[in-house]
Amino acid sequence: MFMLKLIFRNAMRHKLRSSLTVVGVAIAVLAFGLLRTLVAAWYLGVESSSASRLVTRNAISLVFLLPASYQEKIRQVPGVTAVSYGNWFGGVYIDEKNFFPNFAVEPKTYLELYPEFVLTPEERKAFLVDRKGCVVGRKLSERFGWNRGDAVTLRGTIFPGDWEFVVRGVYDGSQRTTDETQFFFHWDYLNESVRKTTPRRADQVGFYILGLASPDLAAEVSLFVDGMFKNSLAETLTETERAFQMSFVSMTEAIIVAIRLVSYVVIVIIMVVAANTMAMTARERIAEYATMKTLGFGGWHVAGVVFGESLVLAMAGGCLGVALSFPAAQGIGRTLSQFVPVFRITAETIYLDLLAAFVVGAVAGVFPTWRGATINIADGLRRIA
Amino acid sequence: MTQQPCRQNIVSVQDLSKSYQRGAQTVPVLENITFEICEGEFLALMGPSGSGKSTLLNILAGIDKADSGTVTVGGVDISSLSETDLAQWRAVNVGFIFQFYNLMPVLTAYENVELPLLLTGLSRRERREHVETALAVVNLQDRMDHYPSQLSGGQQQRVAIARAVVTDPTILVADEPTGDLDRVSAEDVLGLMGRLNREFGKTIIMVTHDPRAAERAHLVRHLEKGVMSDSGR
Numbered sequence: 001m002f003m004l005k006l007i008f009r010n011a012m013r014h015k016l017r018s019s020l021t022v023v024g025v026a027i028a029v030l031a032f033g034l035l036r037t038l039v040a041a042w043y044l045g046v047e048s049s050s051a052s053r054l055v056t057r058n059a060i061s062l063v064f065l066l067p068a069s070y071q072e073k074i075r076q077v078p079g080v081t082a083v084s085y086g087n088w089f090g091g092v093y094i095d096e097k098n099f100f101p102n103f104a105v106e107p108k109t110y111l112e113l114y115p116e117f118v119l120t121p122e123e124r125k126a127f128l129v130d131r132k133g134c135v136v137g138r139k140l141s142e143r144f145g146w147n148r149g150d151a152v153t154l155r156g157t158i159f160p161g162d163w164e165f166v167v168r169g170v171y172d173g174s175q176r177t178t179d180e181t182q183f184f185f186h187w188d189y190l191n192e193s194v195r196k197t198t199p200r201r202a203d204q205v206g207f208y209i210l211g212l213a214s215p216d217l218a219a220e221v222s223l224f225v226d227g228m229f230k231n232s233l234a235e236t237l238t239e240t241e242r243a244f245q246m247s248f249v250s251m252t253e254a255i256i257v258a259i260r261l262v263s264y265v266v267i268v269i270i271m272v273v274a275a276n277t278m279a280m281t282a283r284e285r286i287a288e289y290a291t292m293k294t295l296g297f298g299g300w301h302v303a304g305v306v307f308g309e310s311l312v313l314a315m316a317g318g319c320l321g322v323a324l325s326f327p328a329a330q331g332i333g334r335t336l337s338q339f340v341p342v343f344r345i346t347a348e349t350i351y352l353d354l355l356a357a358f359v360v361g362a363v364a365g366v367f368p369t370w371r372g373a374t375i376n377i378a379d380g381l382r383r384i385a
Numbered sequence: 386m387t388q389q390p391c392r393q394n395i396v397s398v399q400d401l402s403k404s405y406q407r408g409a410q411t412v413p414v415l416e417n418i419t420f421e422i423c424e425g426e427f428l429a430l431m432g433p434s435g436s437g438k439s440t441l442l443n444i445l446a447g448i449d450k451a452d453s454g455t456v457t458v459g460g461v462d463i464s465s466l467s468e469t470d471l472a473q474w475r476a477v478n479v480g481f482i483f484q485f486y487n488l489m490p491v492l493t494a495y496e497n498v499e500l501p502l503l504l505t506g507l508s509r510r511e512r513r514e515h516v517e518t519a520l521a522v523v524n525l526q527d528r529m530d531h532y533p534s535q536l537s538g539g540q541q542q543r544v545a546i547a548r549a550v551v552t553d554p555t556i557l558v559a560d561e562p563t564g565d566l567d568r569v570s571a572e573d574v575l576g577l578m579g580r581l582n583r584e585f586g587k588t589i590i591m592v593t594h595d596p597r598a599a600e601r602a603h604l605v606r607h608l609e610k611g612v613m614s615d616s617g618r
């Protein structure tokens with residue numbers, strides 16, 4: 001009790017120095033938490049992908065396409081409940097800056113395979129019957145102010161020209177992690193145009209999506225499908241949706257690693273700064289620690305007082321950092337919504353934030369604690385004069 | 386200032402030596418010192434600066450170690466105690482008064498006096514009684530909620546004296562207790578120490594440069610070049 005009193009009063013002694021330390025730790029913890037959240041958001045596509053869906057693509061690379069005729073063959077494979085297909089459209093809305101993912105898909109099967117994209121029955125019907133209809137995610141519709149019935153024009157990049165669509169549905173994600181920034185429309189609409197302009201590229205799809213009767217069948221079905229098209233003109237690579245998403249994320253792996261590294265570096269920097277501050281503080285109080293020991297307090301008592309102060313300051317910073325991370329995450333989530341569909345602080349991040357603050361306090365306190373605990377009393381007392 | 390016959394030695398020092406290493410050089414500070422202090426004595430230790438007074442006092446109080454020789458205080462050979470045992474021994478047997486008071490700045494006068502009692506098994510209520518008694522002895526009951534920075538030097542030293550006596554130690558050691566005080570405050574503090582010696586029978590060992598302070602003591606010893614002269618009165 002008494003020791004706690006001593007620790008807290010010591011911590012409040014140099015108001016400016018303590019405040020700066022607390023704010024420093026808070027900012028470091030804030031940065032650490034936000035960078036972590038950013039990395040997690042990056043991987044979200046992987047996490048929210050379903051284990052009971054497979055993606056089949058051209059074995060050479062994503063850029064190469066597959067014949068549309070494979071659908072029927074894949075549909076026959078035992079264990080496959082539904083097959084949809086689509087192309088990455090790569091359309092631009094007004095400006096390249098306004099990036100969002102957009103696909104041409106086979107609408108009926110696509111909606112079947114993605115039950116997490118929730119549409120009302122009316123929307124669903126309206127979309128399916130309109131060849132030029134499209135469906136957009138809730139976030140996307142909010143971003144550009146699109147409502148049902150609105151006409152939207154995308155400029156094609158892979159498929160040149162201006163493409164007109166009518167928003168027939170705005171889907172909500174059934175899960176917290178569902179991507180609400182997608183845009184998809186009828187593959188037929190795309191294919192018909194391509195057939196006229198560049199017949200060479202017609203009747204080809206970028207990917208197939210396979211629904212499985214059970215996630216356990218993933219390996220078996222993958223092998224079977226790829227075996228079917230072995231030695232054909234277009235060999236396939238079938239993998240789980242998760243692995244497929246992962247291959248996208250891994251393209252940016254270097255950036256992610258760098259971000260991770262930075263998040264740790266931030267903590268290390270504040271650790272060094274805090275250690276310096278604590279060492280300075282302890283040096284000023286050597287005579288007090290020597291006095292305590294003179295009175296009969298053991299090294300452990302003194303160590304507790306020094307270490308406690310370091311922890312109190314660091315944890316205060318940690319708590320402040322966690323508190324700030326919520327409004328910060330909201331702000332960042334809003335600005336980055338086109339890149340990362342979900343940007344939210346998780347409980348795990350909060351624990352890690354606090355753990356980081358604890359480590360900062362502990363490491364910063366180690367050296368002064370050791371000094372305080374082991375000072376020679378006579379030397380310590382001599383300091384005062 | 387009548388010298389009473391010595392009933393019992395409370396401190397007994399035998400062949401005490403201490404030197405410091407300064408680089409490759411060994412600097413002797415205390416050389417083969419032997420002396421005794423009577424129970425209830427008020428001893429003043431004088432000598433030029435650097436003669437080793439503080440060093441000797443620290444050894445007697447168990448916060449420094451001699452290189453050789455034995456130091457017995459209240460029947461305990463403290464030169465053979467371990468660091469931990471020595472700390473416990475100090476908590477019970479020694480009251481310290483420093484030149485610069487050495488109060489904890491973040492604790493009130495009351496809390497400063499209470500500090501050494503935290504190492505005893507006393508209850509909160511018992512501690513309160515002891516602290517109030519000690520503060521009454523130094524006549525500072527009305528200042529117990531003041532922080533050191535709100536007290537004058539003399540008052541701070543009186544708080545330090547209350548802290549030194551609150552555990553009712555075997556010996557009181559003081560290193561230039563009036564060194565940082567003006568005349569009036571110094572008189573005040575010395576009067577208080579005299580009272581502690583007379584009325585409460587406390588054995589006091591005081592290092593001082595101040596002849597006026599030494600006058601208050603029963604016995605004055607001089608330390609010069611590491612050797613104790615038995616002169617005095």
Ligand SMILES: Nc1ncnc2c1ncn2[C@@H]1O[C@H](COP(=O)(O)OP(=O)(O)OP(=O)(O)O)[C@@H](O)[C@H]1O
Nearest residue numbers: 379405406407414433434435436437438439440441
């Ligand atoms: N830790 C140390 N390392 C080296 N030398 C030391 C150390 N402590 C004390 N000394 C030396 O020991 C000698 C005695 O020191 P001490 O402090 O006991 O003197 P003192 O008589 O109390 O002096 P003063 O009257 O100035 O307080 C001095 O020469 C001092 O320089």
Ligand SMILES: [Mg+2]
Nearest residue numbers: 438439440560
């Ligand atoms: Mg001295």
